[in-house]
Amino acid sequence: MEMNKDSMMDFTRTCFWCGVEAMEMCGQCNLVGICGENHLNIHRPSGSCLPFAVQHSDEKGHLLVAVRDIKPYEIVLTDQPAAIGPFPGTCLACSASLPQPFYQCSRCDLPLCGPSCEEGQMHLQECQMIQKTENGEREDAVDVFSAVGVIRMLKKMRDHPEVMDMVLRLMDHLEERRAEEIWTDVTGSLVPWITSHGFGGIEPELVERIVGIIRTNSVKWTAGSGQPLGYAVCPVYSVLNHSCVNNTTDTQTQKGEIIVRATMLIRQGEEIFTQYRGPTQGNVLRRQDFLEYWKFSCTCPRCSDPTELGTMASAMKCEECGATVLPASSAIHSDWVCGGCGKEEPARGMVLRVRRMQQQLDLFSPAESPEAWEALLSQFQTELHEDHFLCMNIKRVLLTMYGAREGYRMEQLPRLLIDRKIELCRNYVAIFSRLEPGFRQWRGEVLEEMVGPLTVCINQDMENNNLSQIQYIKKIKEVIGLVKEAAKCRQFEETRKDDKGLYQALEKSFKANI
Numbered sequence: 001m002e003m004n005k006d007s008m009m010d011f012t013r014t015c016f017w018c019g020v021e022a023m024e025m026c027g028q029c030n031l032v033g034i035c036g037e038n039h040l041n042i043h044r045p046s047g048s049c050l051p052f053a054v055q056h057s058d059e060k061g062h063l064l065v066a067v068r069d070i071k072p073y074e075i076v077l078t079d080q081p082a083a084i085g086p087f088p089g090t091c092l093a094c095s096a097s098l099p100q101p102f103y104q105c106s107r108c109d110l111p112l113c114g115p116s117c118e119e120g121q122m123h124l125q126e127c128q129m130i131q132k133t134e135n136g137e138r139e140d141a142v143d144v145f146s147a148v149g150v151i152r153m154l155k156k157m158r159d160h161p162e163v164m165d166m167v168l169r170l171m172d173h174l175e176e177r178r179a180e181e182i183w184t185d186v187t188g189s190l191v192p193w194i195t196s197h198g199f200g201g202i203e204p205e206l207v208e209r210i211v212g213i214i215r216t217n218s219v220k221w222t223a224g225s226g227q228p229l230g231y232a233v234c235p236v237y238s239v240l241n242h243s244c245v246n247n248t249t250d251t252q253t254q255k256g257e258i259i260v261r262a263t264m265l266i267r268q269g270e271e272i273f274t275q276y277r278g279p280t281q282g283n284v285l286r287r288q289d290f291l292e293y294w295k296f297s298c299t300c301p302r303c304s305d306p307t308e309l310g311t312m313a314s315a316m317k318c319e320e321c322g323a324t325v326l327p328a329s330s331a332i333h334s335d336w337v338c339g340g341c342g343k344e345e346p347a348r349g350m351v352l353r354v355r356r357m358q359q360q361l362d363l364f365s366p367a368e369s370p371e372a373w374e375a376l377l378s379q380f381q382t383e384l385h386e387d388h389f390l391c392m393n394i395k396r397v398l399l400t401m402y403g404a405r406e407g408y409r410m411e412q413l414p415r416l417l418i419d420r421k422i423e424l425c426r427n428y429v430a431i432f433s434r435l436e437p438g439f440r441q442w443r444g445e446v447l448e449e450m451v452g453p454l455t456v457c458i459n460q461d462m463e464n465n466n467l468s469q470i471q472y473i474k475k476i477k478e479v480i481g482l483v484k485e486a487a488k489c490r491q492f493e494e495t496r497k498d499d500k501g502l503y504q505a506l507e508k509s510f511k512a513n514i
Contacts, residue, residue, distance in 0.1 A: 011031060011032045011033060011053050011067050012025045012030075012031070012032065012033045013033055014033050015032075015033050015034055015035035015036075015039055016032035016033060016034070016039070016043060016052075016053035016054065016067070017035075017039040017042055017043070017053075017054055018035060018039060018054070019054070019056070020035050021033075021035070022034055022035055023035050023036060026040070026043060026044070026049060028044065028049050029049035029051075031049070031051070031067045031068060032049075032053055032067055038162045038165070042166075042236060045078050046078065048075070050075070050076065050077050050078070051066055051067050051068050051070050051074070051076065052064045052065065052066060052067060052076060052077060052272055053065055053067050054239060060241055061171060062169065062239050063239070063240075063241050063271055063272075064076075064077075064239055064240055064241075064271065064272040065269060065270065065271050065272060066266045066267065066268050066269065066270055066272060067268065068268050069265065069266070069267055069268050070262045070265070070266040070272075071262065071265060072262050072263060072264055072265060072438065072439050072488075073261055073262065073439070073488075073491055073492075074261060074262050075259060075260070075261055076248055076260045076261060076262055076266075076272055077236055077237065077240075077259075077260045078236075078257050078258070078259050078260070079234040079235070079236040079237040079257065079258050079260075080234065080256055080257055080258070081221060081232035081233060081234050081256070081258075082153060082156055082157075082163050082166070082167050082232075082233050082234070082235050083149065083152040083153040083155075083156045083232070083233060084122070084149075084152065084221050084229060084230045084231070084232045085145070085146075085148060085149020085150075085152060085153070085214065085218070085230050085231050085232075086145050086148055086149065086230045087145065087228060087230055087231065088143070088145045089145075090145075090230070091111065091112050091113040091117055091120075091123075092105075092110055092111060092112060092117075092120075092122065092123045092126070092144075092148060093112055093113070093117035093118070093119075093120025093121075093122050093123035094113060094117055094120060094122075095122075095227075095228070095229045095230055096113055098111055098112075098113065099113060099114075103115065103117075105118055105123070105127060106118065107127055107131045108126070108127045108130040108131045110123070110126065110127065110130070110144055110148070111144065125151070125152050125155055126148045126151045126152060126155075129151060129155065129197060129198035129199075130151075130197050130198060142189050142190055142193040143189075143190070146190060146211075147190055147193055147194055147197075149214060149230075149231070150190070150194055150207060150210050150211060150214070151194060151197070151198070151199070153167065153210050153213075153214065153233065154194070154199055154202065154206075154207070154210060163235070166235035166236065167210075167213060167233065167235050168209070168213075169235070169239070170213045170216065170217050170233070170235060170238050170239070171213070171216050171217070172208075172209050172211075172212030172213045172216060173212055173215075173216055173294075173295040174208060174209060174212045176295045177211075177212050177215070177295075178208075186208060186211055187204070187208065190207070190211065191204045191207045191208065194207055195207065213233065214231070214233055215293075216294060216295070217233050217234075217235075217238040218231040218232060218233055219231065219232055219233075219234065219237075219258070220232075221252065222252050223252055223253070223254055223255075223256050224251075224252050224253045224254040224255075225254065234258050237250070237258050237260065237274070240260070240272060240273065240274040241271065241273055241274070242273065242274060242275060242276045242290075242294070242298065242300075243271075243273035243275065243298075243300040243301075244275065244277070244279065244286070244298060244300045244301075244302040244303055244435070245273075245300055245301050245302050245309070245435065245436070245437065246263075246273035246274055246275040246436075247262060247263055247264050247266050247270075247272065247273055247438065248260050248261060248262055248263060248266075248272060248273065248274055249261060249263050249440065249441070249492050250274065251492070251493075260272075260274070261492065262438075263437075263438030263439050263440060263492070264437060264438035264439070275436075276290070276293075276294060277289065277290075278436075279432055279435040279436040280389060280392070280393060280432075281389055282308065282313040282314035282354070282388065282389035282390075283302065283303055283308055283313065283314050283327075284314040284350060284351060284354050285351070285354060285355070285358075287303055287332050288332065288351075291332070297332060299330075302435060303330065304330045305330065306326045306327040306328070306329065306330060306334075307326060308435065309434045309435060310434065311387055311431050311434050311435055312324065312326075312385040312387050312388065313387065313388060313389045313392070313431070313435065314326075314327075314354075314388065314389065315384070315385035315387075315388060316336070316350060316353065316354075316383065316384055316385065316388070317382070317383055317384060317385065318338040318340055318341060318343060319383075320338065320341050320343055321338065321340040321341045321343075322340070323338050323339050323340025323341065324338070324339045324340075324385060325337065325338045325339070325343075325345065325350075326339065327347070328344070332347075333347050334347060335347060336350050353383070354390070357380060357383070357384070357390055358390060361376070361380075361390055361393065361394070364376060366397070369405075370398060370401045370402060370405065370408055370417075373394060373397055373398050373401065374398065376394060377391060377394045377395065377398070380394065387427070387431050392428065392431060392432075395424050395427060395428055396428060396446075398420075398421075398424055399421055399424035399425050399428060399446065399449055400449065402417055402418075402420065402421040402424075402453075403421060403449070403452055403453065410452050410453065410456060413453075415457070415460065418453045418456055418457060419453075419457070421449070421450075421453045422450060422453050422454060422457070425446050425447075425449050425450035425453075426450070428446050429443065429446055429447065429450075439485075439488050439489045439491070439492065440489055440492065441489060441490065441492045441493060443485075443486075443489045444485075444486040444487070444488070444489025444490040444492075445486075445489075445490075447482045447483075447485055447486040447489065448482075448483075448486045448490075450482060451479055451482050451483055451486070454475070454478070454479050454482070455479055458472065458475045458476065458479070
């Protein structure tokens with residue numbers, strides 16, 4: 001989305017966050033209007049003005065756009081969790097896996113690791129609420145892990161009205177969720193339990209809304225530790241919309257912040273996107289997940305193109321003639337058509353084939369030799385396009401193995417396998433640079449994998465008089481360029497939100513597929 005000239009001018013006349021008439025213009029950047037101190041704190045959380053404003057679209061709802069050009073690596077926004085909910089089977093205080101049998105808090109009976117966790121700051125939020133009630137029904141009446149997440153959010157909203165304002169602006173997809181059979185567990189069990197444990201005056205619909213907001217907007221929270229601490233709703237970050245071809249990346253810090261940075265130049269007026277799923281899964285599976293988990297059908301450039309931007313990331317091979325088989329259109333349940341013989345196949349059959357092969361890949365042991373992985377790749381390429389996302393996953397394993405696995409270290413590799421590693425790296429970069437353009441951590445990692453073998457090849461070719469001085473200088477410049485680019489990409493070292501792991505955990509927590 002791009003703004004027209006008039007809408008850009010509105011950034012100073014209306015509040016950049018809520019859209020009401022501005023009380024003042026930001027005196028530091030002179031780019032946006034502000035309605036009051038609370039929203040000034042969103043615009044300037046740590047002394048520096050953030051370069052975004054909230055716009056509204058009938059199709060998307062709220063979205064973020066750039067109020068000026070944003071350079072790569074530049075911070076787009078910073079945010080903190082409004083609340084952090086526990087994953088199922090974890091201690092409510094320290095987030096470690098619960099022992100069996102687990103310890104029950106002496107004050108509220110909720111599950112902890114042991115007595116030392118009773119005073120944990122995270123757990124005290126719900127403990128103080130629940131022990132005030134005389135209701136005898138506790139952990140046996142409801143899934144406490146999902147209930148605790150909702151209680152923590154409601155308590156934060158009650159204690160901090162400015163947080164309530166931000167959270168209730170988020171999408172809950174309540175209408176769609178109420179149509180799901182599993183929602184009866186929410187209305188029949190979760191809502192009554194919460195309203196009888198410290199929130200008796202609250203409207204049941206608000207509890208439902210909070211459940212919907214958590215399901216729609218949660219990210220796996222690690223706080224830069226690398227270990228999951230639970231799921232979090234970050235209300236500013238959550239306004240970002242998804243695009244499979246996004247222009248930002250996010251990092252969680254040990255200070256408890258999520259920092260979003262630009263991975264490419266974002267022009268003034270362009271929409272700022274995050275990504276709900278990484279680029280490595282093909283549309284044949286990922287598009288259905290958007291509908292199931294987030295209740296929308298993605299229409300980004302990748303999802304609108306059956307070839308996935310020319311990468312063939314989901315393309316199959318025809319069982320009859322061996323030609324490429326692709327969806328006939330960008331419709332999510334479109335039939336698939338062979339480009340050779342014209343044979344049509346239903347989408348369901350293609351999905352089942354891919355899931356079968358995905359399972360085979362998941363069960364394939366990482367300890368297998370590079371030869372075994374190469375054989376698996378050859379087998380997959382009899383049914384899949386050579387750049388199908390499953391084949392690319394195997395290639396990523398191989399390019400890492402060559403040069404690292406004992407017996408295949410760089411000094412042990414014959415020239416044939418050194419060239420193979422370079423070929424795999426170039427192919428991986430070429431494909432994923434289209435699917436996820438800009439400076440990315442994966443790009444830095446793969447470019448670093450390519451530097452070693454390229455250097456070895458250059459030295460070997462010089463020793464064998466296979467390179468002229470000019471050719472040598474040209475190739476050395478390429479290596480230096482790769483090193484510099486890799487260093488830029490690795491500035492995004494990050495603790496990213498997990499893809500499906502989060503939603504599998506939430507599924508258990510809420511007893512639902514979300």
